Amino acid sequence: MLLKKILAILLIITGLTSCFFSKKATKPDYSTSIYTNTPSADSSALKTRAAAHKKTVIADSLLKARYATYLKLPADSIKNLRLYRFIDQWLYTPYLWGGTTKRGIDCSAFMQRLLADVYQLHIPRTSIQQFYTDNVEPFNGQQYLSEGDLVFFKTIPGNPITHVGMYLGNNIFINASSSKGVSFGNLRDYYWATKYVAAGRLIVRKSRHIATTNGVTKN
Numbered sequence: 001m002l003l004k005k006i007l008a009i010l011l012i013i014t015g016l017t018s019c020f021f022s023k024k025a026t027k028p029d030y031s032t033s034i035y036t037n038t039p040s041a042d043s044s045a046l047k048t049r050a051a052a053h054k055k056t057v058i059a060d061s062l063l064k065a066r067y068a069t070y071l072k073l074p075a076d077s078i079k080n081l082r083l084y085r086f087i088d089q090w091l092y093t094p095y096l097w098g099g100t101t102k103r104g105i106d107c108s109a110f111m112q113r114l115l116a117d118v119y120q121l122h123i124p125r126t127s128i129q130q131f132y133t134d135n136v137e138p139f140n141g142q143q144y145l146s147e148g149d150l151v152f153f154k155t156i157p158g159n160p161i162t163h164v165g166m167y168l169g170n171n172i173f174i175n176a177s178s179s180k181g182v183s184f185g186n187l188r189d190y191y192w193a194t195k196y197v198a199a200g201r202l203i204v205r206k207s208r209h210i211a212t213t214n215g216v217t218k219n
Contacts, residue, residue, distance in 0.1 A: 136200035
């Protein structure tokens with residue numbers, strides 16, 4: 001009887017020992033760990049915005065340098081980037097009398113488009129109407145010219161105003177001329193100096209954005 005009890009105890013101990021030693025340690029599963037090297041969506045968006053901002057800064061610096069060269073002025077004097085971006089998009093567009101698109105445009109349509117896009121100011125279609133609109137204050141002295149002033153010329157005999165451009169600085173203005181399309185002119189050049197009539201300063205009224213020639217303005 002005692003012998004049977006001893007054998008039973010030995011069998012139990014042997015079974016427990018074999019079970020203990022046969023059990024292998026398993027590797028931890030890190031496949032669902034939150035500690036990953038994949039960048040978050042927010043991080044990617046920040047990097048994208050930073051890259052876009054850097055690209056814009058570089059483009060603006062090049063724009064300033066390019067038009068400072070045209071105007072023979074320091075690059076830091078080019079401040080109205082909205083204006084120069086518009087000019088950059090339209091420069092060398094061919095001239096077309098009556099044209100209003102990049103396939104061809106005339107002087108007054110170019111001014112009309114420029115003032116609408118850059119200054120949100122709507123003026124009449126022709127250069128003489130633009131001269132007499134109530135959102136432009138005429139003056140004669142070129143010494144008072146500043147960036148954004150309109151410059152008016154008489155290029156055809158018998159008509160008081162037949163051409164218009166916008167003054168930029170250092171005697172340079174932008175216009176759509178019949179010979180060069182959208183290009184720069186110089187008030188000191190003999191041709192423009194002899195055709196110059198007057199200038200006009202823009203009057204931007206927040207409550208009056210559409211200028212007309214008869215004093216009636218629509219909102």
